[in-house]
Amino acid sequence: xxxxxxxxxxxxxxxxxxxxxxxxxxxxxxxxxxxxxxxxxxxxxxxxxxxxxxxxxxxxxxxxxxxxxxxxxxxxxxxxxxxxxxxxxxxxxxxxxxxxxxxxxxxxxxxxx
Amino acid sequence: xxxxxxxxxxxxxxxxxxxxxxxxxxxxxxxxxxxxxxxxxxxxxxxxxxxxxxxxxxxxxxxxxxxxxxxxxxxxxxxxxxxxxxxxxxxxxxxxxxxxxxxxxxxxxxxxx
Numbered sequence: 001x002x003x004x005x006x007x008x009x010x011x012x013x014x015x016x017x018x019x020x021x022x023x024x025x026x027x028x029x030x031x032x033x034x035x036x037x038x039x040x041x042x043x044x045x046x047x048x049x050x051x052x053x054x055x056x057x058x059x060x061x062x063x064x065x066x067x068x069x070x071x072x073x074x075x076x077x078x079x080x081x082x083x084x085x086x087x088x089x090x091x092x093x094x095x096x097x098x099x100x101x102x103x104x105x106x107x108x109x110x111x112x113x
Numbered sequence: 114x115x116x117x118x119x120x121x122x123x124x125x126x127x128x129x130x131x132x133x134x135x136x137x138x139x140x141x142x143x144x145x146x147x148x149x150x151x152x153x154x155x156x157x158x159x160x161x162x163x164x165x166x167x168x169x170x171x172x173x174x175x176x177x178x179x180x181x182x183x184x185x186x187x188x189x190x191x192x193x194x195x196x197x198x199x200x201x202x203x204x205x206x207x208x209x210x211x212x213x214x215x216x217x218x219x220x221x222x223x224x225x226x
Contacts, residue, residue: 001185001206002199003192006175027197028173034199036223037150039173060141060152062119062175062219072114079116084140086115086147093114106175108221110149 002032006041021048037110044097052094061085066103069096115145119154134161150223157210165207174198179216182209
């Protein structure tokens with residue numbers, strides 16, 4: 001059984017096109033033996049954002065700290081800490097931090113072959 | 114896209130054998146269109162615990178509030194808020210609350226057919 005503090009896992013900058021001021025921790029992955037899905041924790045600094053994009057896999061998200069401004073196909077929605085977000089496959093989305101404090105969220109994806 | 118506060122989702126008592134003072138919110142499920150895995154949020158009251166059991170699916174866990182005392186096959190481990198836990202399939206486990214405040218955790222499982 002793996003038990004550790006998420007903060008003890010290496011924080012790496014996300015360099016994907018369209019990402020700005022975003023870092024990621026890969027907290028539970030195939031390398032831990034997870035067969036089906038992967039847990040990541042993202043830090044988004046003030047003014048930062050994930051890519052505005054879509055893809056053929058889903059996201060299951062829990063907002064841990066701060067408030068996310070989520071770009072959806074129906075406009076921007078505020079999601080404060082304690083929000084859960086389900087992004088279906090192929091739906092356009094972006095997580096922005098329009099506040100002065102770090103915004104942090106858990107995001108799970110299915111494992112890809 | 115589903116966006117809501119986890120606290121707005123119905124809290125139900127867990128009546129499984131071996132569970133005591135445990136409640137669950139099913140926050141992202143097949144009913145939301147989630148094809149691969151399900152997110153639940155558990156509240157464990159002081160003195161409460163989940164069943165001490167094992168099963169053929171894995172858990173991916175994030176401790177949100179309080180401190181979990183986790184029964185593992187190598188003894189009891191303390192997991193404070195901010196801990197991540199991976200419970201492999203078929204490994205014995207139990208989440209106990211030995212403190213005076215609520216212990217709350219996210220737990221994801223693969224969808225079952």
